[in-house]
Amino acid sequence: MKTSKVSNIPCLPQDVDNKAKKDRAFQLSIAKSAYNYMFSYLEPIPISADVPKGEKFTLDYEMKVLEVFLPLLENFEYVLIGLLEKEIASDLPSSAMESIKAVEAAYEKLKEDMDSHNPFKFIKEIADIKDLLDALSKVPSDLQKAVNGLERLPKDLFKLVQGLKTVMQEFKTEGATAFLKDGIYETLSTENGRNYLKAQSLQDYIDLYKKLPQPLNLHVEEKPWMNSGEQHEICFSDWYFAYMQIAGFNTTNLKAVRVAESMRPKAIELAQLLEKMPLSDSCFQNIINNNSETLHDAANKGLLYAVDYSQFEGVEGSELHDLERYPVAPIALFYWNTKPPQGYPEGGALQAIAIQLGQKHDIETTPIFTPNDCTNAQDSQGTKWQVAKFIVQNACAIQHESVAHLGACHLTVEPIIVATHRTLSENHPLFVLLKPHFRFTIQINDSALHSLIVPGGVVASVLSTGHDGSADLIVKAYKEWRFDEQFPDRLFPERGLGADDLPSFPFREDTLDIWNAIQGFVADYLKLYYSGVNDEERSLKIQNDTELQNWVNELVNSKYAAMKGMSGLKETGNPEQPNKIDDFDYLVKITSLIIYTASAQHAGVNFAQYPLMSYLPSVSGTLYKKPPSRSDELSKDDYLQWLPPLDVALYQLSFGYLLSGVQFDTLGYYSSNKRHPYFKDPRIETILANFQLKLKQIEVDIHARNTERPMAYSLQLPSIIPNSISI
Numbered sequence: 255m256k257t258s259k260v261s262n263i264p265c266l267p268q269d270v271d272n273k274a275k276k277d278r279a280f281q282l283s284i285a286k287s288a289y290n291y292m293f294s295y296l297e298p299i300p301i302s303a304d305v306p307k308g309e310k311f312t313l314d315y316e317m318k319v320l321e322v323f324l325p326l327l328e329n330f331e332y333v334l335i336g337l338l339e340k341e342i343a344s345d346l347p348s349s350a351m352e353s354i355k356a357v358e359a360a361y362e363k364l365k366e367d368m369d370s371h372n373p374f375k376f377i378k379e380i381a382d383i384k385d386l387l388d389a390l391s392k393v394p395s396d397l398q399k400a401v402n403g404l405e406r407l408p409k410d411l412f413k414l415v416q417g418l419k420t421v422m423q424e425f426k427t428e429g430a431t432a433f434l435k436d437g438i439y440e441t442l443s444t445e446n447g448r449n450y451l452k453a454q455s456l457q458d459y460i461d462l463y464k465k466l467p468q469p470l471n472l473h474v475e476e477k478p479w480m481n482s483g484e485q486h487e488i489c490f491s492d493w494y495f496a497y498m499q500i501a502g503f504n505t506t507n508l509k510a511v512r513v514a515e516s517m518r519p520k521a522i523e524l525a526q527l528l529e530k531m532p533l534s535d536s537c538f539q540n541i542i543n544n545n546s547e548t549l550h551d552a553a554n555k556g557l558l559y560a561v562d563y564s565q566f567e568g569v570e571g572s573e574l575h576d577l578e579r580y581p582v583a584p585i586a587l588f589y590w591n592t593k594p595p596q597g598y599p600e601g602g603a604l605q606a607i608a609i610q611l612g613q614k615h616d617i618e619t620t621p622i623f624t625p626n627d628c629t630n631a632q633d634s635q636g637t638k639w640q641v642a643k644f645i646v647q648n649a650c651a652i653q654h655e656s657v658a659h660l661g662a663c664h665l666t667v668e669p670i671i672v673a674t675h676r677t678l679s680e681n682h683p684l685f686v687l688l689k690p691h692f693r694f695t696i697q698i699n700d701s702a703l704h705s706l707i708v709p710g711g712v713v714a715s716v717l718s719t720g721h722d723g724s725a726d727l728i729v730k731a732y733k734e735w736r737f738d739e740q741f742p743d744r745l746f747p748e749r750g751l752g753a754d755d756l757p758s759f760p761f762r763e764d765t766l767d768i769w770n771a772i773q774g775f776v777a778d779y780l781k782l783y784y785s786g787v788n789d790e791e792r793s794l795k796i797q798n799d800t801e802l803q804n805w806v807n808e809l810v811n812s813k814y815a816a817m818k819g820m821s822g823l824k825e826t827g828n829p830e831q832p833n834k835i836d837d838f839d840y841l842v843k844i845t846s847l848i849i850y851t852a853s854a855q856h857a858g859v860n861f862a863q864y865p866l867m868s869y870l871p872s873v874s875g876t877l878y879k880k881p882p883s884r885s886d887e888l889s890k891d892d893y894l895q896w897l898p899p900l901d902v903a904l905y906q907l908s909f910g911y912l913l914s915g916v917q918f919d920t921l922g923y924y925s926s927n928k929r930h931p932y933f934k935d936p937r938i939e940t941i942l943a944n945f946q947l948k949l950k951q952i953e954v955d956i957h958a959r960n961t962e963r964p965m966a967y968s969l970q971l972p973s974i975i976p977n978s979i980s981i
Contacts, residue, residue, distance in 0.1 A: 262934035264683035266783055268798045278679040278801075289675040291814060295703065296725055299732050300669040300816050302696045309671075309696040315918055315980070322915035325466060326908050332464035333904055451899035456487075456871050459897075462904050466911055470865035471872050474965055481597035489872040492625055493597055493964065495643045496588055496604040499561060501760035501967040503862035503873070504654035506662070510750020511558035511587070513550055518750035520739075522560055524553040531585050531610045537628045541607050542589055552589060556755045559588040559604065563649040565730060567613045572720025574902070579718035579876045585610045586646045590756060599964040602757060609642040611881035621884045637888040641881070641896055644874070651867060651875045652717050654859060656724040657731040663856040664699050664979055665728070666735075669815035670848055671696060676814075677804040683783040684802065684845065687776070690924050690932065691852040694980040716906045717875040736819025740847055742769045760963060761858060764970035767952045768854045768921075773846045775922075775945035780845070782937055784838055792838040806835045806844075820844070853921045857975040864914035868907035874898055875906060916981040921972050922946045 267278060292303040302309075311319075453459060460472070471489040480488065488494055499508045510521040517523060528549070535548045552558045566583035573579070587607040594603040608629070612620035621631040623642040633639055671692045678685040714721040739745060746752050746762050753762070784799075786792040796802060806823055808814045810833055822840035823833040835841055867873045876898045882888060898906075922945050924932035933942065949972040960966040968974070 264681055264686045264783065264935060266683070266795065266799050267679070267801045268795075278681065281679050282676065282801075285675045289672045291669065291672055296665070296729060298812075298816065299665055299729065300672075300814065301665065301699065301703075302668055302672050305697050305700045306675075309692075309694070311694060311697050315694060318918055319912075319916050319981075322912055326911050326915075329463070329465040329911075330904065330908060333462055336461075336464065451901045453894055453897060453900055453903075455894070458900060459870050459903055462900065462907060466907075469868045469907075471869050477599075477964070479596075479598070479600050487869075487872070489869065490640060490643075491597060492606045492643075493594075493599060493603060495647070496598075496606045497964060498647070498650075498866070499559070499588065500604060500756070500758065500762075501963070501965065502650075503866040504650050504658050504859060505759075505761040506658045507561040507563070507650060507653060508559055508588075508749070508751065509561070510556060510755055511553050511560050512556070512750060513553045516554055516556070518748055518755075520745075520748040521750040522562060524549060524558070527560060527562070527585070527587075530613055530615065531587070531608070531622060532615055533587065533608050533622055533629075537622075537624065538589075538607065540628045541624055541626060542591055542605065543595060556750065557590045559590065559750075559756065561586050561646065561650070563646075563653065564613055565653070565727060566649055566719075569719055569723045569726065571718050572714065572723060574715055574720075574876075575899075577878060577899070579720075579878060580880050581652065581718045581723065582611050582645050582649060582877065582881055583613050584642070584646045584649055585613070586643075603964070604756075604758075606643070609639070609646055611642055611645055618884050620881070631884050632887070635888065635890055637890055637893055638882045638886070640893055641888070644871075644893075644896060645877060645881060647873045648718070648875065648877045651873050652719055652724070653727070654867075655713065655717060655875060656719070656727045659856075659859040660702075661728040661731050662735070662740075663851060663859065664695070664702070665732070667692070667695055667848070667852050667979055668699050670809065670817070673805060673808040673815040677808050678801050682801050683780070684805070686933070687779055687845065688848060690919075690977045691849050693978040694918065695852070695978055698979065698981060715902060716909060718877050737817050737844075737847070738819050738821050740851070741843060742766055742850070758963075760959070760967035761970065763959065764952070764956050764967065765854055765858065767955065768949075768970060768972065768975070769846070769850055771945060771948040771952060772849050772854075773842060774948070775941065776846045776849065777842045778941045778944070779938065780838070780842060782935070782941075784841075789838060793836045796838060796841060797834065797836045802841075803831060803834055807831050807833050852978050853975050854970060856979045858969045860979075860981065861914050861917075861974060862969055863910035864907070868910040870903040870906060871897055874903075876902055913981055917974065917976050918980045919977050921975040921977055922949050924977070 267275060270278070288304075288306040288308075290303040291300040293300055295301060460468070463469075471494075472487060474488040474494070476488065480493070481491065499505065510518055511524050511527055512518060512521045513524050533549065538549050538552075539545050539547060549558065562585045563583050564585075566581050569581045569583075571579045571581050586609045589605045589607050590602065591598070591605040592602045594600075594605050598605060606625060609623045610620055611623070614620065615622070622629045623631050623633060623639050625636070625639055627633040627636070627639070631638060674685060674688055674692070680686075713724050717724055719727065739748070742762075742765060746759070746766075747755070750756075751759055751762060756762075781792075784792045784795045786795065806820070809817045810820055810823065820833075822837060822843070823835055826832055826834050835844075871893075874897060877896055878898055879896045897903075919926075922942070924942075931939070933939070953972050956968070956971055960968070
C-alpha cells in the first residue's frame with residue numbers, strides 16, 4: 255500500500271504515492287545544488303566542489319580533536335624549546351621565559367578542567383582554550399621585545415617570532431591542521447654555523463617524545479627467539495621488516511611470486527622478477543640454508559613473495575629547506591620459511607631474502623643486498639642491508655600516505671558521498687544505511703586539501719616525492735583502480751595471498767572476518783526493503799527502484815563519481831541511463847565495500863601512523879641520500895645520513911599522533927544514546943544487535959590470535975575502527 259505520509263521508516267520510491275514522490279524529487283533537487291563534483295584539483299579524480307552544511311564538523315567532534323591536539327602541542331613546545339635551549343637558553347631574557355611559562359600554566363589549567371567532574375566543565379574548557387590561545391599569541395611579541403638590541407642572540411629567534419605569529423594566526427582561523435604546516439620549521443635554521451636539526455645519534459629521535467608516549471615499534475615485546483645482539487631496537491631486525499609486510503602500517507604491496515603455470519591474476523611472474531633482479535639459486539639457498547630449494551621450486555610451491563615499487567621509477571624528488579630528498583623504486587624478495595633461521599619466529603615465518611634499490615640491476619650502482627652479503631656487495635658490517643630495508647620502508651610509507659591511505663580511502667569514498675546525496679532521497683533505506691559511514695569525510699578531506707596536501711604542507715614536507723610527485727602517484731594509481739577488484743575475498747587470492755597461499759597474514763585474517771560480518775549485516779538490512787520469496791522478486795524490486803538506478807549510473811558516469819570496474823552492472827542500451835543493477839547479491843557487495851572502505855580499510859592504514867610510523871629511524875617518508883652503491887664503504891654510524899632532520903621527524907610524528915588519536919565513533923554503533931537509536935525502523939534492532947555481537951566475537955578472536963603471533967596486530971580490532979573516514 256502506498257502512502258503520502260512523511261514517515262521515519264525508510265521506504266523505496268516505488269512504495270510511495272505521487273505526492274511523496276514529488277517531495278522526494280524536490281529534496282533531491284535541493285541536494286544537487288549543494289553536492290557537486292570538482293575535477294580540476296587532481297584531474298581526473300572527482301572530489302566534492304564544496305563542504306555542504308550537513309558535512310561540517312560538529313562541536314563534539316572538535317572537542318575530540320582538541321583532546322588529542324593538546325598533548326601534541328605540549329610535546330611540540332617542549333621539543334622546540336629543548337632544541338633552542340642547547341644554544342641560546344643562557345641568552346634568553348627572563349621576560350621571554352615568563353611568557354613561555356604562561357603558556358604552560360594555561361595548558362595545565364585546561365588539562366585540569368578537562369579531567370574534572372564539574373557540571374559546568376564545558377564552559378570552563380571554552381574559557382581555558384581562550385586563555386591558552388591568548389598566552390600563545392603573546393609569546394611572539396615578548397620574544398620580539400626580548401631580542402631587540404641583543405646582537406649576540408642568533409637570528410634564529412627572529413624566525414621563531416615570525417613563525418609563531420604565523421602559526422597562531424592560522425590556528426585561530428583554520429583549526430588544528432594549521433599547526434602542522436611547514437612554516438614554523440623555518441624558525442630552526444642553520445645560520446651562524448649551527449645546525450640544531452641534524453641528528454647526532456638515534457637517541458635524538460627518541461628524545462622527540464618529550465610529552466607523548468613512545469610508539470609501539472619502540473616497545474615490541476621481547477621474546478626468547480629474538481636475537482638481542484647489538485641492535486638498538488627490535489624494529490631494526492629482519493623478522494620485524496618481513497612481518498611489517500603482512501602486519502604493518504601498509505600491507506597493500508606484497509604479492510606472490512609465481513611461475514607461469516601457477517600464476518595468480520595479480521601475482522608477480524618469477525621470470526619477470528629475475529629479469530630485473532637476477533638473484534641466483536646458490537645465493538637464495540645460502541640465505542634460507544636449504545641447498546635443495548630453487549627459486550623456481552619455491553615460486554611453484556607458493557613460498558616466494560615480493561614488494562615491487564616500480565611505480566616510483568622516474569618520479570622526481572623534492573627539496574625541503576634546501577635539502578634534496580630521493581624517491582627510490584626498490585624491489586624486496588621474501589620467502590615463507592617453515593624452518594626460519596635464528597632471530598625469526600619459530601614454526602614458520604616470512605623471511606627477508608634480498609633487496610635491490612632500483613628497477614634495473616647494475617652490479618655497481620644497484621647491486622642486490624642480502625642479510626649475509628652473499629652477493630658480495632661489500633657490506634661486511636651489514637649497514638647497507640639496514641639502509642636497504644629502510645629505503646624499502648620509505649617507499650612503503652610514501653605509497654601508504656599517497657595511494658593506500660589518501661587515494662584508496664579518502665578520495666575513493668568522497669565522490670560516492672556526493673553521488674549518494676544527489677540520487678538517493680534521505681528516506682531511502684540505502685541512504686539511511688550509508689549516511690553514518692560518510693560522516694565528516696568531505697570536511698576532513700577539504701581540510702587536508704587546504705592545509706595538508708598543499709605545497710609546503712604536510713605531504714610536501716614528510717614525503718620525498720613532494721606535492722607534485724605524490725599527486726602523480728595518486729593519479730596513476732587511480733587510473734589502474736577497479737571497484738570489483740577491491741572486494742577482500744577476491745583481492746587476497748588474486749594477489750596470491752589467500753589462506754591457501756600464505757599461511758600467516760594477520761591483516762588478511764582479521765579483516766576478512768570484518769568483511770564477512772559487514773556483508774551479513776548489509777544483506778539482512780537490505781532484505782527488509784528488497785523483499786521477496788525468491789531472487790526474481792528481489793531483482794524486480796531493485797529494477798523498479800528509480801533512485802537506486804540513478805545512483806549506480808551516477809557512480810560509474812565519468813562526468814560524476816567516475817567509478818571504474820563495477821562489472822556487476824548490466825548495459826541497458828539506453829543512452830540516458832546506460833547501466834542498471836538487478837542482482838541483489840551484487841548490491842550487497844557494492845554497499846558492503848563502501849562501508850568496509852570507510853571503516854576497516856581506512857582504520858588499517860590511518861591508525862597505524864603513530865604506533866608504527868612515527869619513529870623515523872625505522873620508517874620515514876623522506877630519504878636524504880641516494881641509495882648506497884657497491885663501492886661505498888659504510889660504518890654503522892653512516893646510517894644516520896639517510897635519515898631526515900629532527901624538524902621533519904617531529905613533523906611526521908606530530909602528524910601521525912593527531913591522525914591516529916582521534917576516533918569519533920565505533921563500527922556498528924550508530925547512536926551514542928541507546929534511548930534514541932539511529933535506525934527508526936524497529937525491525938533493524940535485532941539485525942543490528944547480531945552485527946554488534948559478531949563484531950565483539952571478532953574482537954575476542956583477534957586477541958586470541960595475537961597471543962600466537964610474533965607481535966600483536968591490533969589495527970583491525972572492531973573497537974578501534976570508526977564507522978567513517980572522520981580523521
